[in-house]
Amino acid sequence: MIPHFEKLIKKAYQAFNAREIDTALATFHPDVEWPKAFEGGYVSGHDEIRKYWTRQWTEINPIVEPVGFYQRPNGTFEVTVHQIVKDLQGNLIFDGKVKHIYTLEDDLLRKMAIEIG
Secondary structure, X not given: OHHHHHHHHHHHHHHHHOOOHHHHHOOEEEEEEEXXXXXXXXXXXXXXXXXXXXXXXXXXXXXXXXXXXXXXXXXXXXXXXXXXXXXXXXXXXEEEEEEEEEEEEOOEEEEEEEEOO
């Protein structure tokens, strides 16, 4: 399961960083739940994520690279990511590592949560 998961994650993050929304969404379950990292709460489904990301990219420029993978005993998957977030003028807002916790369903990303620290 880990190799499939790593491949799925790498495809999703590469597409996100390239701002290729359709390619990223192809890795998501239709009923995906996605955190609104800088606002709190979640958005659900492909259309809501598309709207969220499109709006987010008019405010900040995030680049997120997966650097570590771990399958937790409860069946979820932990991805340590190096995240660099800049404002649209190129000023650094955040540069650090966080954990993205995923649940899979039908071999697609079903839910993501963020753990800091």
